[in-house]
Amino acid sequence: MAFRLKLVPDHTEIDFFRWQSVTFGGSIAVVVASILLTIFMGLNFGIDFRGGTTIRTESPQPVDVGAYRQAIQPLGLGDMLITEVFDPTFGPDKNVAMIRVEAQDGEEAITPEVIRSIETALQTADPSIAFTSVESVGPKVSGELIWSAVMAIGAASLAIVVYIWLRFEWQFALGAVVALIHDIAITIGIFALFQIKFDLSIIAALLTILGYSINDTVVVFDRLRENLIKFKSTPLRDLCNLSVNETLSRTVMTSGTTLIALIALLVLGGDVIRGFVFAMTLGVVVGTYSSVYVAKNVVLLLGTKRDWSKPSGTTGTQFGDVDA
Structure with a gap:
């Protein structure tokens, strides 16, 4: 049965x-x-609704989201989203990630100084990392x-x-x-x-x-x-x-x-x-x-x-x- x-x-x-x-x-x-x-x-509201800055990275090493997050968190920048970008056209030495950081209080986007501090922090996690683009989303969008x-x-x-x-x-x-x-x-x-x-x-x-x-x-x-x-x-x-x-x-x-x-x-x-x-x-x-x-x-x-x-x-x- x-x-x-x-x-x-x-x-x-x-x-x-x-x-x-x-x-x-x-x-x-x-x-x-x-x-x-x-x-x-x-x-x-998260980054999508509050505005912020997106940093695109590229590295020959595999993307370690946990390591990236751990490197940036001491900066105290609030909401942060890190995602790996997958594309069948990427070769084995092209590992791309998108890092989105919310706009800080009173600012439409994070300042160049803060961006440099983020880049420096990420380079401690992956010395071979490169930064290919930086884009900001303002309150209007x-x-x-x-x-x-x-x-x-x-x-x-x-x-x-x-x-x-x-x-x-x-x-x-x-x-x-x-x-x-x-x-x-x-x-x-x-x-x-x-x-x-x-x-x-x-x-x-x-x-x-x-x-x-x-x-x-x-x-x-x-x-x-x-x-x-x-x-x-x-x-x-x-x-x-x-x-x-x-x-x-x-x-x-x-x-x-x-x-x-x-x-x-x-x-x-x-x-x-x-x-x-x-x-x-x-x-x-x-x-x-x-x-x-x-x-x-x-x-x-x-x-x-x-x-x-x-x-x-x-x-x-x-x-x-x-x-x-």
């Missing part, structure tokens, strides 16, 4: 609305608190990056809402957008609370969280729509509970396996990707919670039609019978 791992029994009858005032009300309170934390404490990041998240959220509206009903679309706001706001709030570095990699994580969260929410919504057709006289509250219980095993298995990989990366991945992985880990947990406790609560509060065989002329449900 084949072995099957079951984290959740095949049939569960959990009442997810039993503590509705605590779960849904608590979610609203946490979202509000996260927004206030972001406004009053601010985010600890950083401000444009912040605006672009906001636009990217907004555009992704809008596209998701339109899809849900076409696939289901406007009540489902509103439930989905509330869940997405919940996930993004709490994730950003945690970064503001603990002043974790916030850079472009975190924006990538937030966009990934949007896709992951909506995927889980759509699974619950799809089962709810099937149950609305199947049980026309059953109260909507009971159908919401039934739908979540029927998809609970899938939700737990998907989130659990994703978290295993993320936690491994969080522990073993190193400093370069730790912020991205932390945001993803937090987003998976919060996104799973919102799919179960937030999105369906909004649908229950707004109500929805029960006869899906008659598409409404005011919504996009003409696409409701198309497989996702």
